[in-house]
Amino acid sequence: MKIGLLFSGQGAQQVGMGSDLYEALPVYRETIDQASAILGYDLAAVVQDETKIFQTQFAQPAILAMSVAIANALGERLPQPVASLGLSLGEYSALTVAGAFSFEQAVAIIKDRGAYMQAVGDKNPGKMVAVMGDDQQLVVDVLTAMQADGKHVYPANFNTFSQLVIGGIANDVDEAVVKLTDAGIKRTVELPVTGAFHTPLLKDAASQLATRLADEAFNSLQYSVYSNTTAKPFEVNQLHDILTKQITSPTYFAQDIEQMVADGVDTFIEIGPSETLVKFAKKIAPKTIKRYAITDLASFNEISELLMKAEV
Structure with a gap:
């Protein structure tokens, strides 16, 4: 099994997402509680709030925390993937799991990124x-x-x-x-959004993020993480520039999936609150490529068992 990890982006959020994982898995709960401490509010409560969870400033940290918490809970059952890919916001989850950011660093950045995008979207609705x-x-x-x-x-x-x-x-x-x-x-x-994400209408948010990232230091990646913006693997020395451009640039998810298959990926596993990305992958990758998603406790247990039995 040669795994390509996919990480959900904004829009995947759902009321109550991850609640069963939070109750059942200590490592998952610890990760969410750690995020709450960094954010300054109770993330477990936010995901139950139908108003807040659909606001950019809350949805982005919630999806990031859920995604990384699932990866942390899998632990050694999750072998090192061939490559990974996140859709927009999901790139931060992918980069965190691949070691480019610490979790604390990623949550703090996404707290600010979500706030910038919320404010600009409210000012310039699209x-x-x-x-x-x-x-x-x-x-x-x-x-x-x-x-x-x-x-x-x-x-x-x-x-x-x-x-x-x-x-x-x-x-x-x-x-x-x-x-x-x-x-x-x-x-x-x-689409049920209020901002025109990945267009020049978000240029003010991109400018704010550029300033926010200027003093951040990033680590080497443990494996390839594909960029939505360039359709190529990230290089550490490009992270500041590409993550800034990402806010106003088109995403090339389809092209990235093709490249990951060319790299040898034969199994996609989406991590996050929805199955949207594996559904996209079904329309892009050959039918021989297997696709799974971990979105709740039942799918977590199913994929955990599959990984333990698989030859990787």
Whole structure:
């Protein structure tokens, strides 16, 4: 078994996520409590709060803490992966588990990152729409033409080779949907977000994060962690720059999955509150690639048993 770890991004959060893990697994509970001490509020209570858990400033630390807590609880049952990948926020989980950040460092950074993005999103509200279709160049071309006319709408997430999320100012995104429909796109889905993440609308948050990261020191990676921004493995000396650019740049999840398969990954395991990324991987990777997700106590126990029995 050659494992590729996937770490959930923002949007995966759910009310009550991880509660059964918190009750049953001491290592998981210790990790969440450690995060709470760093954050200055009770994370176990936040995940039960339907209002807070869907706010960027709370969702980001909660997802990071849950993801790392699951990895910590697996302990030695989780062999060193061939590579790992997180979607946007999930990159911080991936980098933490791979050793680039300490957990304390990652939680503190994400507390501030989430606050920056929340504030900028509230000030400059945007809209995001998933565009379904195999002709993603058509989508890019339509948006490029609109940008030339002064519109603020951009490609944001290349999730699969048939799903491209666009984002920008709400009216401009609505206009783009009309133009794309006229051009032959048959299906679009508006996403339940208030900010246009991974677009230039978040430039002020990126600037704040650049200042925040300037004095941070990072460690060597224990294995490859793929960047959403470059579609290549991170190098430690690039972390400051790439993590800053990530906020306003498109994510290339689909391309990263292809590269991980080329690296020899034959099993994807998503860690976090949802199964979204392994569902994306199903549409990208060959059918022979196995896919699992650890989202709760039942799936944790199932995958733990699988890992103990597997040849790695």
